[in-house]
Amino acid sequence: MPKQVGLFYGTQTGNTETVAEAIRDQLGEAVVELHDVADASVDDLAEYEYLIIGCPTWNLGDLQADWENLYPDLDDADFSGKTVAYFGCGDQVGYSENFMDAPGMLEEKIAERGGKTVGMWSTAGYEYDESKAVRGDKFVGLAIDEDNQSDLTDDRISAWVSQVRQEMGL
Numbered sequence: 001m002p003k004q005v006g007l008f009y010g011t012q013t014g015n016t017e018t019v020a021e022a023i024r025d026q027l028g029e030a031v032v033e034l035h036d037v038a039d040a041s042v043d044d045l046a047e048y049e050y051l052i053i054g055c056p057t058w059n060l061g062d063l064q065a066d067w068e069n070l071y072p073d074l075d076d077a078d079f080s081g082k083t084v085a086y087f088g089c090g091d092q093v094g095y096s097e098n099f100m101d102a103p104g105m106l107e108e109k110i111a112e113r114g115g116k117t118v119g120m121w122s123t124a125g126y127e128y129d130e131s132k133a134v135r136g137d138k139f140v141g142l143a144i145d146e147d148n149q150s151d152l153t154d155d156r157i158s159a160w161v162s163q164v165r166q167e168m169g170l
């Protein structure tokens with residue numbers, strides 16, 4: 001089976017990379033191609049009809065540094081016809097005013113450019129004050145908190161992967 005999904009992640013301290021690898025392992029290496037966004041361009045994103053985007057939030061509501069570098073180029077990209085799922089790592093206690101902001105900003109930009117969002121994730125079970133990733137009662141994608149809720153990470157990833165598999169028709 002040809003590769004179908006491009007998974008692009010950025011990471012500072014490795015958490016998002018670990019989650020990205022778990023998602024890739026569960027969906028299968030035949031389905032997912034993993035890319036560190038530090039080595040990727042918007043042309044690489046354009047190669048895929050199905051995308052998974054992983055970005056932790058840093059520095060009080062900022063994108064991770066490599067995503068920050070790529071972000072301006074998204075304005076020149078066309079995501080129409082693409083189906084996109086998002087995930088991110090954040091700290092809902094230490095950074096309660098900016099929990100998961102980065103996936104929220106990426107989703108806003110990519111959806112504005114035509115990308116169809118799947119993999120929305122309930123905010124139940126999280127406690128935070130503000131988040132740019134919330135749409136109604138859902139996050140734009142999977143929220144992982146390795147700083148405070150690492151015991152929930154494996155179950156969250158498994159449930160989300162099942163949901164995305166279904167919503168992407170994989």
Ligand SMILES: Cc1cc2nc3c(=O)[nH]c(=O)nc-3n(C[C@H](O)[C@H](O)[C@H](O)COP(=O)(O)O)c2cc1C
Nearest residue numbers: 012013014015016056059060061089090091099100
């Ligand atoms: C200086 C600093 C700033 C941070 N800012 C935020 C933030 O604004 N929002 C958030 O949800 N998490 C924030 N975090 C938590 C990180 O996103 C979290 O530790 C994440 O797991 C890191 O992912 P990575 O290892 O893939 O880089 C911050 C952490 C540090 C050390």
